Amino acid sequence: MPGFRPFAIAAALFAAFAPPAGASQDAGLPGSFLLQPAGGRGAALGGVYPALVSGPDSAFWNPAGLGAVKKPELALAQSWLLEDTGHSFMGFAYPGWRGIGLAGAYIRQAGDGYERRTGPFDAPRSFSVGSEAFMASAGRKLTLAGLSAAAGLTFKAVRQFVDDSSGGGWGADAGVLAGPWRGLTFAITLKNLARPSFAVLSREITYPSGINYAAAWSGRLSADLDYSAGFGLEKYERGGADLSAGAELAYKGAAFLRVSAGPDGLASGAGLKAGNYSLDYAVFLNDFAPVHTINLGVRFGITMDELENYIKRGISRFDRQDAARLAGAYLQQAEMQHKAGDVTRAVKTLETALLWDPADEAISSRLEKYRAELDDKISGQVIERTRALAGQYYARGDFIASREYWAGVLSLDPGNAEASGYIAGIDERLDRGQKDLLLREKAEEAKRKAYALIEEASALLRAEKYAQAAARAKKALQVLPGDAQAKSVVAIAERGLALSLEKRLGRAAELCDAGAYAKALEVIESVLGDDPGNKEAAERKRICRAALAPSITEAQRKALEKTYYMAVDSYLKGDYTAARGRVGEILDADPLNDSALKLSEKIDAAGRGRR
Known part of the structure; x- marks a missing residue:
């Protein structure tokens, strides 16, 4: 062709x-x-x-x-x-x-x-x-x-x-x-x-x-x-x-x-x-x-390795924008750790992220969520271990010990159907004498715990820690409703607490009138620690904080902000002395700086752990 x-x-x-x-x-x-x-x-x-x-x-x-x-x-x-x-x-x-x-x-x-x-x-x-x-x-x-x-x-x-x-x-x-x-x-x-x-x-x-x-x-x-x-x-x-x-x-x-x-x-x-x-x-x-x-x-x-390299470089300008970027990197790292199932590390990473950007609501809410998951995870591990022990004792024929462990599972997880089923089955297998013995042992154990609480309450009463003393005595009364000693401790502690609160509020008012707002605020915080709903103390606190709030210029605010980021950097690198000194500079200028106060608590805790 x-x-x-x-x-x-x-x-x-x-x-x-x-x-x-x-x-x-x-x-x-x-x-x-x-x-x-x-x-x-x-x-x-x-x-x-x-x-x-x-x-x-x-x-x-x-x-x-x-x-x-x-x-x-x-x-x-x-x-x-x-x-x-x-x-x-x-x-x-x-x-x-x-x-x-x-x-x-x-x-x-x-x-x-x-x-x-x-x-x-x-x-x-x-x-x-x-x-x-x-x-x-x-x-x-x-x-x-x-x-x-x-x-x-x-x-x-x-x-x-x-x-x-x-x-x-x-x-x-x-x-x-x-x-x-x-x-x-x-x-x-x-x-x-x-x-x-x-x-x-x-x-x-x-x-x-x-x-x-x-x-x-x-x-x-x-x-x-x-x-x-x-x-x-x-x-x-x-x-x-x-x-x-x-x-x-x-x-x-x-x-x-x-x-x-x-x-x-x-x-x-x-x-x-x-x-x-x-x-x-x-x-x-x-x-x-x-x-x-x-x-x-x-x-x-971004990969975990890239995030870690970015985080290792740390902060260079020590300003809010740079700190926010670093906080974002920590947030991403926490999300990856959480996705990999390492909730404990994710919580620690978010805590660090929050140090860099304390005002970031996304980090705060994620931290709250992960902490709740961690609590559930730890509780689940405890339940699983208790459940395993209950099963082991049951297999050995030690039904009384098995029942105690199943009861422990129910105390942690009241809706646990498996534990309820085992307890019901064990109760059917125990004879009358074993049931009476079990009840007597439970009652004796409850009494021992109640008397221990009363002893603790009495010691707290002597130390004039009235709120704690009343709380423990009331807990003992739940087991021993008619116990005279427990009732007496409660009555004394409540009267003592009322007098102590009145006295401390009066002292706070005197300090406020004298212009010693910082000392007054310390007294008020102690009142709120014992009585969180005290309206008079809350109002006094508002007045003191307003009086203590310094007049800070924009230039001073930026300088304090930079000092805070430098303090965080020193804390994360383990230089607690330098971190503590920088936090002190901030609190001298702004005694109510929440971020610096929280960082100070972390530095003190880390220092105690090192010792």
């Missing part, structure tokens, strides 16, 4: 379509568009990159790298090859469950501007030639013989087209990583482990299998400078083995220089990273035209 020859020529051109950055002896291999490096960092590092990859481009280079993905990441890359020919890569990676990372990627290489004629005198018509691949990958971190490792698998659907004719098939790649061990990481990637096979323009195409070995050393040259360097060896069916080497220098994890060398030329590149954004550039120099690649990476969210 006279019209078929141009298509045959185009098919031959397509089969020979070779990326300039690929190995020359592999250029004619089916599927050679997948030899063109994907992404800016990989294009600059070459064959060593399968041992270093950890993002969306893992789907192309080594799916085992997905085991290191810690947060969602999007990568977009574009390479400019020959005239009118481009190579595009787009990938998205997501951290899955139990160390499994997932990724999807799309690669397309296409050229326009080709022309064909049906006959020698016909006007030319342009057409395009290209290839594309859709990839779905998964990788998982592993531990083998105490060493870190990872394995991954990529499934891919490939398609090649010439004008309006096309064909496609399915294939798979696999990869493993081992390390780092003393800074050394090994990688093996099997390309086309399952080989795509299809026909285009009546021509059968089967992608060849290949294997890549890579090893990389990573370490630190100085406090700000890290390095990675290594080599790669790649071999495809019907092709020669390609050996390459590459290296990368990283400055503070934010600026990067890269270089690599292979059998077909040199590549170099640079990268910048700021927060969740990265920009990478690479250029490959060969016998044709330079191949330029640009890569944009966007990550989403």
Whole structure:
């Protein structure tokens, strides 16, 4: 057919379509568009990159790298090859469950501007030639013989087209990583482990299998400078083995220089990273035209390691804005700890966050919620231990001891149906004599506790701690309603408390009249400690606080605010002497500063704990 020859020529051109950055002896291999490096960092590092990859481009280079993905990441890359020919890569990676990372990627290489004629005198018509691949990958971190490792698998659907004719098939790649061990990481990637096979323009195409070995050393040259360097060896069916080497220098994890060398030329590149954004550039120099690649990476969210590094840097300007950002970092860390089930650490982290931003209601409410959860968790642990002991004694046939422990479970969880059921069952199994003995023992134990409370109340009465004495005596009366000693203690304590409150309120009034508001406030606080609902004391407190409130200028407020943040910083670093001195400066200027007063209590508690 006279019209078929141009298509045959185009098919031959397509089969020979070779990326300039690929190995020359592999250029004619089916599927050679997948030899063109994907992404800016990989294009600059070459064959060593399968041992270093950890993002969306893992789907192309080594799916085992997905085991290191810690947060969602999007990568977009574009390479400019020959005239009118481009190579595009787009990938998205997501951290899955139990160390499994997932990724999807799309690669397309296409050229326009080709022309064909049906006959020698016909006007030319342009057409395009290209290839594309859709990839779905998964990788998982592993531990083998105490060493870190990872394995991954990529499934891919490939398609090649010439004008309006096309064909496609399915294939798979696999990869493993081992390390780092003393800074050394090994990688093996099997390309086309399952080989795509299809026909285009009546021509059968089967992608060849290949294997890549890579090893990389990573370490630190100085406090700000890290390095990675290594080599790669790649071999495809019907092709020669390609050996390459590459290296990368990283400055503070934010600026990067890269270089690599292979059998077909040199590549170099640079990268910048700021927060969740990265920009990478690479250029490959060969016998044709330079191949330029640009890569944009966007990550989403923040990891625990990033939060910890941010928190370690601490506060620099000691102002409200900087402190609020640091408090926000602690809040995020607490949420991650809570999500991981570590409620105790989450509570401690939120307490620290509240020191940096005492007025943040979101932190306060979250702290209250987590504290309630922690209380429930601790209570649940106590219930579970008591329940286990009750079950053990029941299994031994010691029903009286088992009943006591089940009663303990009910005291902590009154609605516990299991405990109620066991107690009812035990009561049915006990004979009359055992029940009487149990009742007598319970009564004697209750009496012992009641008499102990009366003794405590009497001692508190002698110390003129009337409110505490009355509370304990009333608790004893719940067990011994007619006990004369308990009634006497209650009566004496209530009279003493009334007289003490009257006396202290009078003293507070005298101090207020004399202008000694600080001392008056101390007396009033003691009254409210014994009688929280005392309206006269509450009113006196309001008056004293208003009188004590200093007249502070905006400049003085900012200075005190900075001193407070410096005090918090010293406290968190364990320098309690410096923290206490700075809190003292604040309280000298503003005796009612709530944040400083609370911090002072924490500093004193920490100091006592250290002793």
